[in-house]
Amino acid sequence: MRRLLSSQVVIRDPEGGPCRHLAVRVIELAFRDLASSAGLRSNQESARLFLAGSSMLDHWCAVADLDPAWMIARANQLKTAPGEQEPSPTMATRED
Secondary structure, eight states: OOOOOTTSOOOOOTTOOHHHHHHHHHHHHHHHHHHOSSSOHHHHHHHHHHHTTOHHHHHHHHHHTBOHHHHHHHHHHHHHSTTOOOOOGGGOBOOO
């Protein structure tokens, strides 16, 4: 996956349009992969790396207008608390 350069522009979609919806779904699917005990191990590992603070998490959080630090903290909680309900990424809107 190509890394984003700091000079690249991220277009936010705070009104909840298609770009924001897509970004939220990307993050939501990563949480599902991380939490799934029935899924592929490679998907869990990929989700773990993504939700640990990758540049792509920062990108998708910017598009979705979500706080990446909250997502990272929530993923860490999920990894340490098996059987917990899947988190809702829409709960942490960025405050820039």
